[in-house]
Amino acid sequence: MPTKQHNSPPRWADRFLRWYCREDLLEGIQGDAYELFYRRTTNNGSFKASRLFIWDVLRFFRPTNIRKTQNYYNNAMIRNYFKLGFRSLSKNKVPSIINIAGLSISIGIAITTFMFVDFYLNIDTFHKNINEIYYVQSDIKLSTGTNRYGTTPAPLKDLLSNDEPSVKKVARIIDKEGIIRYEDQVFYDNFRFADPEFLDIFTFPLAHGSNEIAYDKSKVILSKNVAERFFDQELAIGKMITIIIDGERREYEVGGVAEKFPENASFSFGVLIPFENQVGWVDTDYTDWSEVVYGTFVQLKKEASTEGLKKILESSVPIQNLANPERPIMSYHLEPMSTASKNGYNVNSNILFGNHPAGVYGMLMISVLLLALTCINYTNIAVSSTTNRLKEIALRKVIGGNRKELIYQFLIENLILCTIALILAIGLAKYFLLPGLNSSVPITFPFVLAPRFWVFILLLLAFTSIASGAYPALYISKFQPVEIFRGKEKFGKSIFSKVMLTIQFAIALNLIISAFIFSQTEAYQKNLDWGYTKAQKIVLPVANQEQFRKLADEMELNPDVNKISGAKNHFGSSTQRSTITFDNEQYEVRLMETSADYLSFMGVNLLSGSFFKEEKTSDYLESVIINETFMESLGWENWEGKVISYDSNKYHVIGLVQDFHYHSFYTKIYPAFFKPVKEDQLRFLVAGINEGKAAKTEEYARKIWKENLPDLPYAGFFQDSVFDFFFQETKANVGLMNFLGGVAIILSCMGLYGLVSFNISKRMKELSLRKIMGAGSWNIFKQINKGFIIILLIAILLAAPLTYVLMSNLISSIYEYYEPINIKSFGLAFILLLITVSLTVSMQIFKVFKSNPVDALRDE
Known part of the structure; x- marks a missing residue:
């Protein structure tokens, strides 16, 4: 140079x-x-x-000037690496099985998480016009602040369709529950009333029929599931079905059947009915700005701006507020359909299904933690297995092998192991983990083998292969042949392995503590006082007064029934979201309309004042009873003499009842007031049952239902079962956390097994000398265990505060009612992990007790 x-x-x-x-x-x-x-x-x-x-x-950078790279790794050598890899796996069966089991479980959970997250990120993406569709939402001013609602004034459709040139189509949606009947088949179902443009805006293709059917008021469109339920393989087109809503029946012709809805649809329909057909079923004037619909969706013209749409929406605010001053809209919000489901968790009365982002982030975090646990496991076990392969490494180096070749060999071995684990993980995710997740949530996450899935699988394989195999490959390949043959190899203090094990224990403790906290929360909620007498009551939903009176007369003849009452809004089944006015301030509350004796019959605790009296006409016209939260939210110290305004009428407060749970434990107890109504408005018949006669009374209720309402499927239930859906979901959460905690324990013990083996192999000569010098079993047990107990103590110091913060936020975001986190969960988790660690270590120490010291010292 x-x-x-x-x-x-x-x-x-x-x-x-x-x-x-x-x-x-x-x-x-x-x-x-x-x-x-x-x-x-x-x-x-x-x-x-x-x-x-x-x-x-x-x-000068030309082909003739470029140096030729020497290919040390020809096909024969690569094939040899794979042969050595399979031979090593078969020779070291126990470590291989442990590693494959751990990797397959954690990779299976990672694949399940991918399906969950992929579903979340791709909700509604099948709609062809998704980038042009907007969900109109209302920001409504209340005394507690401004809340966002999915409901909007009904006349918005005509205003937007006629006055805004950027708007292509508008569709409104209203849902009603009712009964659908075909010949002798009767089912309850949800009916979706929608404007004809609904099928043009959204991509719900029809397997039979065309979109023009939506404009025919005499026809309805069925989902594939509903059509198969009634007609099986028979063609549904042209069949006449009966739809019954609120006791009124109408005949419709099946004009179309939709194709199977994509699993990632945030909403769909069972029976789609033209919007105008609800007239008569619903006593509502949809040209009145005070009336609302459940959802309004707007499709803009291609590349049109939302500015014009926003201006015309804002111009309608004064019109709506003048027509409905009790529900003043501050402004409108246009939510793109592409994000409507993802952001729906903070929208009241939202007709779209969606997951809270916290659930997605939680699944991702758990998946990453478990994958990290497994990679750490492999690292610890691989390093601990080094002593069995030292002479192999030395011989390879002596006959000319270099360190780079050894690194490649060990990485290929790890790639083989990870590939086997990945194949098992795909089966585990498809046939066990994903079905388990689907059974615990209200939707079904499909196992979709899309191109993005295979990209994820390849990236996951590359990550696990490198993350778990890089350190062992570098560590094992560094030993020198001379030191190995002389027996002078130095393993170091395994600080890296100990740090990794500490992290493992911290992660495991986090998941185990979380599982105990969820279990304690479930037990606490099961023992919560509902605030009223829930036992020994059977409930029969009815559609009108005629049905109520027929069933009530029959139930009164049963000697096992001790009392009959009724309600329009029944505890655990329905309430009305309402707005009341007091001192010119508006408050959002819940209204429950019941028979006069309902509250006393249900065992609600009256704190002061009086219950309604059936014979007192003024109670029906101007009296209400409030709960404690109602009084607190209005800032009252005393309810007596207070008058509230509701629906343009004034009502006197005559009593105060103790708070009770009329919703599930997911939500707090809202301010509520109770108003008596006559029998013609009652939609639930509630019968008190004598002790021990529940089964017999239910059998009797089914019998009289079939005799008096032969066209309707039996819909009765026991009052103590109204929150079963909540307890089932809570139980599923506990099961999931227990499973994850168990996996964490197993993975941690696998890592501990590797480190203990490594530790004992390094100290075998020392422990043999101790045995010769007279050291007892307890002394040796302490010598080996001392370091691991310290690691466990450090782990709990790391895990405890982090878990407390995370679980406090998580539990409070899921439930309104839960037991405060206490030291019990932390103590139980520590004891469980301590016992598991002790058993794992003891299994390895037992080998030391059985070994002959001469075998370890014969070459000294």
Whole structure:
């Protein structure tokens, strides 16, 4: 290389030249380039000389000048690596089985998480017009602040369709529950009333029929599931069905059947009915700005701006507020359909299904933690198995193998192991983990083998192979043959393995503590006082007064029934979201309309005042009873003499009842008031049952139902079962956390097994000497266990505060009512992990007790 002068060519260009240039040409080309550089520096200056030097380096970058890379890894050698890999797995069966089991479980959970997250990120993406669709939402002012609602004024459709040129189509939606009947088949179902444009805006293709059917008021469209339920394989088109809502029946012809809805649809329909057909079923004028619909969706023209739409929406606010001053809209919000489901968790009365982001982030975090646990496991076990392969490593190096070849060999071995685990994990996720998740949530996550899934699988395989195998490959390959054959190899203090084990224990403790907290929460909620007498009551939903009176007369003849009452809004089944006015301030509350004796019959605790009296006409016209939260939310110290306004009428408060749970434990107890109604408005018949007569009374209720309401499927239930859905979901959460906690314990013990084996193999000579010198079993047990107990204590110091913060936030975001987190969960988790650690270590120590010290010291 030419002598370096004061001005040197760019270093990076010179290094690039030396990297690509053939060795036999390098000296000549580099010498010429340097000579030209110094000459140009003298004549033209260093800046121009440097630029020209770079150009020369690039100009010489030609195929004839590029050095040939030597391929040390020919096909035969690669095949040999794979043979050695399979041979190593079969020879080291126990570590291989442990690693494959751990990796397959954690990778299976990662695949399940991918399906969950992929579903979340791709909700509604099948709609062709998704980027042009907007969900109109209302920001409504209440005394507690501004809340966002999915409901909107009914006349918005005509205003937007007629007055805004950027709007292509508008569709409104209203849902009603009722009964669908075909011949002798009767089912309860949800009916979706929608404007004809609904099928043009959204992509719900029909398997039979065309979108024009939505404009025919005499026809309805069925989902594939509903059509198969009634008609099986028979063609549904042209069949006449009966739809019964609130006791009124109508005949419709089946005009279309939809194709199966995609699993990632945030909403769909069972029976789609033209919007105008609800007239008569619903006593509502949809040209009145005080009336609302459940959802309004707007499709804009391609590349149209939302500015014009926003202006016309805002111009309608004063009109709506004048018509409905008790529900003042502050502004409208346009939520793109692409994000409507994802952001739906903070929208009241939202007709779209969606997951709270916390659930997605939680699943991701758990998946990453378990995958990290498994990679740490592999690292610890691989390092602990080093002693069994030292002579193999030494021989390979002696006969000419270099460290790079050893690293490649160990990485390929790990790739084989990870591939086997991945294959098992796919089966585990498809046939066990994903079905288990689907059974615990109200939707079904499909196992979709889309291209993005295979990309994820390849990335996951690459990550696990490198993350779990890199350190062992580098660590094992560094030993020198001379040290190995002399028995002088130094393993170090395994600080890395101990740190990894500490992290493992911290993660495991986090999941175990979480499982105990969820279990305690479930037990606490099961023992919560509902605030009224829930036992020994059977409930029969009815559609009108005629049905109520028929069933009530029959139930009163049963000697096992001790009392009959009724309600329009029944505890655990329905309430009305309402707005009341007091001192010119508006408050959102819940209204429950019941028979006069309902509250006393249900065993609600009256704190002061009086219950309604059936014979007192004024109670029906101007009296209400409130709960404690109602009084607190209005800032009252005393309810007596207070008058509230509701629906343009004034009502006197005559009593105060103790708070009770009329909703599930997911939600807090809202301010509520109770108003008596006559029998013609009652929609639930509630019968009190004598002790021990529940089964017999239910059998009787089914009998009289069939006799009096032969067209309707039996819909009765026991009052103590109204929150079963809540307890089932809570139980599923507990089951999931227990499963994850169990997996964490198993994975941690696998890692501990590896580290204990490694520790004992290093100290075998020391422990043998101790046995010869008279050390007892307890002394040896302490010597080995001491370090692991310290690791466990450090782990709990790391895990406890982090888990407390995470679980406090998680539990409070899921439930309104839960037991405060206490030390019991932490203590139980620590004891469980301590016992598991002790058993795992004891299994390895037992080998030391059985071993003969002479075997370890014969070469000394």
